[in-house]
Amino acid sequence: MHRQKKTCIAMMLCAAMLSQSFVFDAYGTSAADSSVSKSASGASMFTLDKLGSVTLKQSVSVKLTDMNISVHPDGNILTYTLRYSNNSGSRVDLIDYFSKLSTPSGTIIKGKVVTSDAGKRTLPANSSQSVTYYVNIGRSAQVNGMKVSMFGWDFSSATYEKKLGGFTIPAQYSSVVPVGKSKKMKMNNISVTAKADTVQRYTINGKVYIKLGMKLSNGGTKVLSDPGYKAYLKSAGGSIFELLPESSSTGYKLQPQESRTIYYWTEFLPR
Structure with missing residues (x-):
C-alpha cells in the first residue's frame, strides 16, 4: 500500500541573475490525490x-x-x-x-x-x-x-x-504559497499571476515521478511569449531537480488577460 509522504516542493523559474520562485507545500500520494499543507496555509498569513x-x-x-x-x-x-x-x-x-x-x-x-x-x-x-x-x-x-x-x-x-x-522579515513570514493560492511575478517585464493548480505523484516501475501544473495568467497589456525559463524542483532535503516541460507546454503565447496551465515532469528522488 502506498504510504502518504509529505513532500515540500519549490518551483523556480530562472533567467540570468533573476530567479522568480513559486514555492508551495503539497502532500503527494497518487495521480488523483493532492491536498494543501495546513502548516503552509497558516504561515502565509503574514504578508x-x-x-x-x-x-x-x-x-x-x-x-x-x-x-x-x-x-x-x-x-x-x-x-x-x-x-x-x-x-x-x-x-x-x-x-x-x-x-x-x-x-x-x-x-x-x-x-x-x-x-x-x-x-x-x-x-x-x-x-x-x-x-x-x-x-x-x-x-x-x-x-x-x-x-x-x-x-x-x-x-x-x-x-x-x-x-x-x-x-x-519576521519569523512568522513564509514565502511558501499553498496549492490553490496565487503569486504575482514579472515575466518578460509583463505582470503575470502564477498558481500551482495541480501536484501529482506517480509511481512507475518502482520510480517516483512528479507532475506539476502551473497556471499562468497574463495580467499585462502585451502578448506573453514563452520566455524559455528553466524550471527546477527543490525537495525538503534541499536537493534540486530540473523540471522538463511537456511538449505542449513550450513555445506558448498568452494574450492579455488569457490564462494557461503549463505542465512539468521530473523523476523525484527525495533524500
Whole structure:
C-alpha cells in the first residue's frame, strides 16, 4: 500500500541573475490525490504589506513587496522588490537612494538592480514604480530575519550616507504559497499571476515521478511569449531537480488577460 509522504516542493523559474520562485507545500500520494499543507496555509498569513513603508523624503515613500530565494551552486540568490511612490509634484531620481540587505549573521550586502529594471532611473511626479534587486547570500536559505535598509546620500556625514529606515522579515513570514493560492511575478517585464493548480505523484516501475501544473495568467497589456525559463524542483532535503516541460507546454503565447496551465515532469528522488 502506498504510504502518504509529505513532500515540500519549490518551483523556480530562472533567467540570468533573476530567479522568480513559486514555492508551495503539497502532500503527494497518487495521480488523483493532492491536498494543501495546513502548516503552509497558516504561515502565509503574514504578508510583507504589513511591514508598512519608509519615507525617503516629503511625499516620497517605498514599500517592500516581494522577497524570494533561489538555490545556485555558486551561492543562493535573494531577490527583493521595492515599490517607490512619488506623491509630489516633481520628478524623483532613484539614484539618490539605495538599499542594503542584512543577513541574520550580520553580513551586509548592497542590492543590485536586475537587468530588466536597469532603465528605471527616475520616478515621475504622482506615480509609482517597482524595482527588483538581487544579492548573493551564500549558503543562506531562509528569508526570515533578513533586513532591507534604505539609505540616501548625505555628504555631510562621515560615510556620505544616511539611513532612512528599513524592513525586517519576521519569523512568522513564509514565502511558501499553498496549492490553490496565487503569486504575482514579472515575466518578460509583463505582470503575470502564477498558481500551482495541480501536484501529482506517480509511481512507475518502482520510480517516483512528479507532475506539476502551473497556471499562468497574463495580467499585462502585451502578448506573453514563452520566455524559455528553466524550471527546477527543490525537495525538503534541499536537493534540486530540473523540471522538463511537456511538449505542449513550450513555445506558448498568452494574450492579455488569457490564462494557461503549463505542465512539468521530473523523476523525484527525495533524500
